[in-house]
Structure formats: structure tokens, C-alpha cells
Amino acid sequence: MNDQEEETKQENIKLQTAKHKLEQSLAEAQHLMEESQAYANQLRSQEKEVKFHQTLTTLHVTEGIALERESLVKQLNLLRDMNRKLRDETEEAELRRMRTNRRS
Numbered sequence: 001m002n003d004q005e006e007e008t009k010q011e012n013i014k015l016q017t018a019k020h021k022l023e024q025s026l027a028e029a030q031h032l033m034e035e036s037q038a039y040a041n042q043l044r045s046q047e048k049e050v051k052f053h054q055t056l057t058t059l060h061v062t063e064g065i066a067l068e069r070e071s072l073v074k075q076l077n078l079l080r081d082m083n084r085k086l087r088d089e090t091e092e093a094e095l096r097r098m099r100t101n102r103r104s
Helices: 004-104
Strands: none
Touching: none
16 A cells, blocks of 8 residues: 555544544433423423412412402491491480480
8 A cells, every 4th residue: 555545444434433423412412402401391381380270279269359349348338237227226225214304
């Protein structure tokens, strides 16, 4: 073999080695990219789940507040009715007392 052929052979070996290293780097990069994409998908899924549960919790709290408000409105109306009755009874008692005092 002459020098030119030997040089060409050595160059081919270097190029094959470089090609092999680049293919390995590419495979590793693709693997890392796939893992990153899977992780990103997992995070998106978890985020959706967290948002769903937050929305559900907010809905339950809102329903609880609405029920509490309804209960408070009923209690307020009941207290108003009781207050009105007490005032009516007080006025009636006062009128009776005034009538009794007039007769005396």
C-alpha cells in the first residue's frame, strides 16, 4: 500500500469513529428529549389534575357559602318576625295599660 492509500484508510477510520460518536450523541440527545417530553407531559397532566381539584374545592366552598347565606337569611327573617311580634305585643300591652290607667 502506498502512502496515499494508507492516509485515505486512516482518514476513513477517523471519519467512521467520528460518525459513530455523532450517532451515539444523537441517540443520547433523542433519548433525553423523549424523557424531557414525557416529563413535560406528566407535569401538564398533574397541573390539569391540580386545577381540576382546585376548581372542585372552589365549587364546594362556594356551595357551602351559598347554603350558609341561605341559612342566615332564614334566621334573619325569623328574627325580624319575632321582633315584629314582640313590638306588637309590647304596643298592645302598653295600650291595655293606658286604657286601664284611664279607667282608674
